[in-house]
Amino acid sequence: MDYKDYYKVMGVERSATQDEIKRAYRKLARKYHPDVNKEAGSEAKFKELGEAYEVLKDPEKRAAYDQLGSNWRAGQDFQPPPDWGAGFERRGGMPGDEADFSDFFEALFARSAGGARRAGAGQGGPGAQGMHLRGQDHHAQILIDLEDAYRGATRTLNLRMPEVDAQGHVVTRERTLRVQIPKGVRAGQHIRLAGQGAPGLGEGGAGDLYLEIGFNPHGLYRVEGRDVFIDLPLAPWEAALGAEVNVPTPDGKVALKIPPATSSGRRLRLKGRGIPGATPGDLYVVAQVALPPADTEAARSAYRRLQEDFSSFNPRAALYQGAQS
Template identity: 60%
Template sequence: MRYKDYYQVLGVERGASVDEIKRAYRKLARKYHPDVSKESGAEERFKELGEAYEVLKDPEKRAAYDRLGSRYQAGQEFQPPPDWGSGFEFSGARPAGGRRMDAEEAAAFSDFFESLFGGAARGNGFEAGAGRQSRAAPAADHHARILIDIEDAYTGAERNITLQSPTQDASGRVVMRERSLRVQIPRGVREGQRLRLAGQGAPGADGRSGDLYLEIQFKPHAWYRMVDKDLYLTLPVAPWEAALGAQLTAPTPAGKVEVSIPAGSQTGRKLRLRGRGLPAAEPGDLYIELKVVLPPAEDPKAAELYRKMAAELRFNPRLHLGV
């Protein structure tokens, strides 16, 4: 997927005000409107202008887009990082107050737009077409996605988080406001679960404050990956441990455990530890996937051992292929 420079599309500077963006859009939209323009590719250009304006006219979408834009040039290969929307506070009620785009609406936007603000970016709060609360609403809720460690879900934790929210200054330019909160992470929290912080949203028309909803996402972990309530760990084993069987120690977020490796195990074999997954009324399981790791033959003694094995074992792992 190619990165789109929406500022370049509209021909404005990155620090342009909302009024400057609006004027640039109106001027170019008149020029490339399919009903009046005779230029080749006018319809596609008109759609591109509309997409750029859809993002840059909205303080929240623009601020989120700007967090990525400084690292890319137009036309570069691009893939949104999994944590790009974390710590970003936005208004509106999603999913209760939002909606999905229908096929006709989706056709007006590129894959790049969809990857950032559409269904492919669930959890960042910028689904296209998401509604805002009306001015008559009794309170204005806010939403944010936060990243936590997998270990926090096993034990529970209290964490300081920093949230950023966009607003417009007097000149119509987007500026970021920052605030810090102390948050209690409950034991057994799951990815996608939302934590409600009462009264931490924005003031509504009746003077009361709305709530802040924090959507949980786990940070990428060097050892573990979580699927729903289940945890997966790849455990390296030596060839003799896999061939002969062994009692090994394996790490888990809740502490070390002893694991029995059956004799004759191969790479890819999965061992299931019931109840060692995410804590819950019905806890998940921990799946240990074995990976046989060969010792390096970096010195003469190790190389000689491998030659001796080859001579004595006469093992052909390709025999089933007929070669």
Template identity: 55%
Template sequence: MEYKDYYAALGVPKTANADEIKAAYRKLVRKYHPDVSKEANADARTKELNEAYGVLGDPEKRAAYDELGSAQYRQHGEGGGGFRPPPDWGSGFESFDGGADSDFFQDLFAHVGGARRRGFQMRGDDSHAVIEIALLDAYQGASRTINLRVPEADEHGRVITRQRTLDVTIPKGVTEGQQLRLAGQGQPGSGGAAAGDLYLEIRFAEERRYRVEGRDVFQTVPVAPWEAALGAGIEVATPSGRMSVTVPAGSQGGRKLRLKGRGIPGTAAAPAGDLYLLLEIALPPADTPQAKALYERMAREFGFDPRRGL
């Protein structure tokens, strides 16, 4: 049996309230009424609209449609297949005349009535969200409190949203795109069945100094011209703490210094990444007469042309 999307028929989202559904229905019925419409499919479209509103305009029928019809479609029929009912479809039917003539409507709601008497249960859907953390949280682990707005049906079957607050533990060693599973924190189940799970996708907040690839971290480190030319021991604040690093003599801007195992910490399944320090030559400003004179002297004595050979 092919699934019928009553929300699409009326052109409203699944979160639409009763007034929005009624307004959409009235607008479309006026447009496709056979007495005034010039559309070739006006009769069929009007029948479709009446059927959709007959369900979505009734709180109890809408709740049943959302509970069983949409859920079964998402689990079995989405992506090209038809509506596939559960194995006991067809047993224990009872009449449920809601004023619509389609086989889909009658069979769906007949099953809802019989399933409710037999204690029908269905696990809740999984939910997905994104949580943004600092790179330092991946090095040390952290605890965060998040607020989520989730849809649910009220006692009248209307879809409403409410805010949920959850305390989340960010484990040490998480990577960008990794999903944290919070069991039982997804959508509630039907008929006393278990709730779904909540999956939080990790996203790193943008930080100018860092770039992350998997577990490897790239950090820009400014150095003075004489440190790059002559070599120097410098101290650098890295995500894993302050470290003493040697800048080799004759270093150019963009040179990478690899610190093995100093990237995002490893887990049982994956080793720690590396930290790459990208040297960036920082020039002192020529903002005093003495500084300008020194730059002029360097220009004369070095005779250096950085574009030679280009």
């Protein structure tokens, strides 16, 4: 069964006061009452409004609904407070109608309410169990530097997080957390901070906070999964004759042999030099041939000598051959 957004049904914000909820219900109930509105679907809409109002008019039931949110299935094992079942008026609006509420409502509330009704009035007296409901999980994103994934780090995170106060209203509070970033994390991975989500109701435990890892843009590296890519500029003679050069990596410099006749775009793999892990990623060095500037007469003369020495060289020959075929 699908999650029902009772605030959307009522046409109010999640921060609406109890008076605003009451006024919204009265307005919509008059509009969709079957005795007034004969359009198809008005009776179903009227019943849906009654269901939403049964929950949102009561601060305790509203708080339970807000805490669960779209994760309502996780909270079906809570214990009902005193007179829980008696609090539902089953307002259908028509004689003899018990307003069959949706499967979502029954799964969320009526299972516990029914138990209270079957147990008799004594269940509502002193000593009855209060409601124990686990708090809702929260989610946020944290951006780290790529180097943090290689070494691990501790970061301070400031979050503005919604919570439900004692009156059932949604409020936003600012929190500061120190987060331990483990070595080997990758983009899209989640770090779970147990008990740092929304507080629970009664003796219900707090929810968890899940932080999704993302990487800050880097001036040198690109990341794909656990693999890391870096563009390496090469002088023409290094690319043509081969060379040994130092390559910067997030974990320090590494010596790399450049094979002769290396062209721009060629990838040279440094195995296991990507983001650490049980199966570490690789670091790919992408060759980019860089031309010396022709900004002096001596430099221009050198290029003219190259032009004469390689007069038969045509870098676009393959393009013409492809066009003819």
